[in-house]
Amino acid sequence: MKEELFIQVPKQLSRREFLKVAGATGLGAFLVACGANPTATSEAVERTMAIQPWPGSYEDIFKKYVYEPFTAKTGVKITSTPQAEWYNLAKIKQEVDSGNPTLDISVQLPGDVVRGGKDGLFEEINVASVPMTADLFDQAKALLPWGLGYLVYSYGIGYRPGTGDYSSWWDIWDPKYAGRLSLGKTETTYVVQTINRLITGKMSPVDTDAVFAKLDELKPNIKKMFESDADLRNMYNAEEIDAFVFFNGRVAVQQDDGIDVLFSSPSEGAFAAFDFLCITKNSKNKDIAQEFINFSLEPEQQVNIGKYMHYGPTNKTVTFDDPKYCAVMPCGGAMDSLWFEDAEYVSENQDAWIERWNEWLAG
Structure with missing residues (x-):
């Protein structure tokens, strides 16, 4: 330059x-x-930062509305991990133990933020370097110093018009939908906690035996477990299934892509969670990683995440120019009625849930 x-x-x-x-x-x-x-500026132009988002449409939208504007503003180049590569905690631990991690920022679920933080896998975020922290909902700051929530999503039912209204969670157990439902193969914590809330009225503690008994009752309605967004789309478009349980934003993007699908946030309530941005321990780019996190939390990026990814903003100052956006995602005061997990409890119990889940899948 x-x-x-x-x-x-x-x-x-x-x-x-x-x-x-x-x-x-x-x-x-x-x-x-x-x-x-x-x-x-000259140093920034020469620097590259590696980030891991979730794959599929999530990654595509994140690149366009967050990565690219950040690069345009700072000159910092961003590489995204391959869509098939999921940086779970085991992978991040390998990177940290190497002493020279190649990944700077990862997107983490609440329970994994707690586990990774306690295991020394994440850098502590200096909120003085992330001034947008002051504008966040309390839940998005709850797991500091290890991560900050930058979007919020809800879990509900996607379904084919004319096949039912799916206004209640219990509708998916209706025998008339035998063989017409799909659940996500890797969505253990969401399914377990949603069913537990339905049968106990609480997110925790989880009555594991009761939850899996209800899953046994649901099994006749399940055609197949989907393994990815693309897998789900293929099944739905081929009319192998009529309903599925998934995240609000993924269903909204399907609608944007012309798929004839509706989304129900059931009357009993909906599980919701934040995606957190965490910095890998010993990252050589901690300074620009914190700058990136702050950038992601600024109103312009938060609005674009809402408009195009259809996940709610965690910056409470954000407003939208059309009420249609908040009609399809968690927004503002609507978050008061959502079911949020106890991240500490999840971090201590999810391994046991996953083991039981895998046994159930194999049964």
């Missing part, structure tokens, strides 16, 4: 005067005297 782009020259200096002063003092010293930082 040409050096002229970094020069902040007072208007009263002519070009000849500028060259004279700059030559006498040295360009770097002159720029500092003028209030410019001669190295910050």
Whole structure:
């Protein structure tokens, strides 16, 4: 990049005067005297940061409305991990133990933020370097210093128009829908906690035996477990299924893509959670990682995440220019009625749930 782009020259200096002063003092010293930082931008242009979002439409939208604007603003290049590569805690631990992690930021679920933080896998976020923290909902700040929530989503029922109204969670157990339902194969914590809330009235503690007894009752209605967004779309478009349990934003993006599908947030209530941004321990890019997190929490990016990813903002100052957006995602005061998990409890119990879940899938 040409050096002229970094020069902040007072208007009263002519070009000849500028060259004279700059030559006498040295360009770097002159720029500092003028209030410019001669190295910050050039260093940023040369720096690259690696981030892991969830795959599929999530990653595509995140790239367009967060990565690319951040690069345009700072010059920092961002690489995204391959869609098939999921940076679970075991993978992050390998990176941390290597002493030279290649991943700077990962998207984490609440329970994994707690586990990873306690295991020393995440850097502590300095809120002084992330001033947008002050504008966040309390739930989005609850897992500091290890992560900050940058979007909120809810769990509900996607369904084919004309096949039912699915206004209640219990509708998916109706025998008339035998063989027409799909659940996510890897969505253990969501399914377990949703069913527990329905049968006990609480998110925790989880009555594991009662939950899996209800899953046994649901099994005749399940055609197949979907393994990805693409897998689900294929099944739905082929009319193998009529209903599925999934996240509000994924269903809304399907609608944006022209798929004839509706979304129900059932009358009993809906499980909701935040996605957190965490910085890998020993990341060499902690400074720009914190800058990126702050950028993600600014109103413009929060609005775009809401409009195009259809997940709710965690910045409570954000408003939308059309009420239709809050009609399909958690927004503002609507979050008071959602079911949020106890991340500490989940971190201590999810391994046992997953083991039981895998046994149930194999049974």
